[in-house]
Amino acid sequence: MRSFIHALPKVELHVHLVGSAGIDTVLELARRHPSAGVPVDRSELERFYTFRDFDHFLKVYWAVQSMVKSRDDIHTLVVGLARDLAAQNVRYAEVTVTPYNHVLDGMSADEVFAGLASGRASASALGVELAWCFDIPGEKGLIGARETLAFALTSPEGLVSFGLAGPEAGVGRAQFAPFFDTAREAGLHCVPHAGETTGPETIWSAVRDLRAERIGHGTSCVQDPALVEHLALKGIPLEVCPTSNVRTQQVASISSHPVRQMLDAGVVVTLNTDDPPFFGATLEGEYLAVASTLGLSRAEVARLAENAVLASFLPNPRKTSLLEGIASVLEEFDGGTHGH
Numbered sequence: 001m002r003s004f005i006h007a008l009p010k011v012e013l014h015v016h017l018v019g020s021a022g023i024d025t026v027l028e029l030a031r032r033h034p035s036a037g038v039p040v041d042r043s044e045l046e047r048f049y050t051f052r053d054f055d056h057f058l059k060v061y062w063a064v065q066s067m068v069k070s071r072d073d074i075h076t077l078v079v080g081l082a083r084d085l086a087a088q089n090v091r092y093a094e095v096t097v098t099p100y101n102h103v104l105d106g107m108s109a110d111e112v113f114a115g116l117a118s119g120r121a122s123a124s125a126l127g128v129e130l131a132w133c134f135d136i137p138g139e140k141g142l143i144g145a146r147e148t149l150a151f152a153l154t155s156p157e158g159l160v161s162f163g164l165a166g167p168e169a170g171v172g173r174a175q176f177a178p179f180f181d182t183a184r185e186a187g188l189h190c191v192p193h194a195g196e197t198t199g200p201e202t203i204w205s206a207v208r209d210l211r212a213e214r215i216g217h218g219t220s221c222v223q224d225p226a227l228v229e230h231l232a233l234k235g236i237p238l239e240v241c242p243t244s245n246v247r248t249q250q251v252a253s254i255s256s257h258p259v260r261q262m263l264d265a266g267v268v269v270t271l272n273t274d275d276p277p278f279f280g281a282t283l284e285g286e287y288l289a290v291a292s293t294l295g296l297s298r299a300e301v302a303r304l305a306e307n308a309v310l311a312s313f314l315p316n317p318r319k320t321s322l323l324e325g326i327a328s329v330l331e332e333f334d335g336g337t338h339g340h
Helices: 002-007 023-032 042-049 054-066 071-087 099-104 109-125 138-153 174-185 200-208 219-223 225-234 242-247 259-264 283-294 298-311 316-334
Strands: 010-016 090-097 129-137 159-165 215-217 238-240 269-271
Touching: 002 283, 002 298, 002 316, 010 269, 010 283, 010 298, 023 042, 023 071, 042 054, 071 090, 071 109, 071 129, 090 159, 090 316, 099 109, 099 129, 099 138, 109 129, 129 138, 138 159, 138 174, 159 174, 200 215, 200 219, 200 225, 219 225, 219 259, 238 259, 242 283, 259 269, 259 283, 269 283, 269 298, 283 298, 298 316
Parallel strands: 010 090, 090 129, 129 159, 215 238, 238 269
Antiparallel strands: none
16 A cells, blocks of 8 residues: 555645755754754754644744745745655645745745745756645734735736635634635635634635635534535535644544545545644655555545545646546556455
C-alpha cells in the first residue's frame, strides 16, 4: 500500500505556506535571521519543533512567521514546500497564503507577490504546479478582510481562490460575506475554513453566507445529518486533515475520526496536511493512516486521490491527465483486481 500511495499522482488542497516550513527551511531562515531567537542548531531545532500541544504549535508557528521578512524568505518557504511535495509525487497543490500577516510584519505586498512568483517558477522546475489561496485571518476582523481582498484583486499570477482561516469561535462567518461576493465576482473560488473547532452551524454559515465551494476541515459536519446530506447532495468537497485534527485535539485518534462517516454518507472527502512539519504529517502519511485504519482497498485509496483532483481548481485538461495517471497506477498495481 505504501508504494502504491507513493506512485499515485497526488493533489494537496489544504496546506498553509508558513505552516509548511520543514526543518531545512526553518534552519535556513533562522540562520538568515538570528535575532528571531529560533534555534540554528539542527538537533535543538528538532526539539523545538516536536509537537507538544496546541499552544506550543502556535508558538512555533509565530516564530517561523516572524522570520519571513523579504521576498527571498517567501521564495525559500515556497521552494521548501515544493521539494517536500515533489518527494511524495504530489503534482499540484493549492497553497494557503495570508498576505495581510506578512504586510503586518513589515513586508510590502509587492515583495510578497515577487517571492510567490519566483518560488512558483522554481516549484514548476521541480515538477510541482502551485496555485494560491489568499485567506483572511479571521481574528483580524474586517480590516484583515478588506486588505486581503485588495491583495486578491490585484490578480497575482497563480491565485485561484479566496479563503478565511484563524480562530472560529466568536468570529462569525456572515460578516465576511461582502468580501467573498466581490472575490467571486472577480473570478475567484471561495474556500473558507469551517467546522474545525466549532460545530455544524459554522459550516452552514460558510455554505449559506459565503457560498463556499469547498470547506476547509468540516470535521464537525457529522454532528448534523441534514448538513451531511446537504454536502453530499451539492457535492461540496471537504478538505479533511486527519493528523492535524488529532494533534489539535479535535478528535481523539485517526480511528475515531469521522472520515469514515463522511465517506459512507457520500460526502466528497479529500485528504490534506494543513501544517505538515508542525504536526509530523505528510500527504503520503495521511493516505496511509486513513487506508490502514479504515481498511481501504487500493481502488478506494485511488478514489480519494481522484476526489482531490476533481475538487481542485485545475483546468479540465490537467484534471483529465492526472485522473488518467491515477487510473494507470491502479491498473499497474491491481491488474484489474481492484485491491480486494
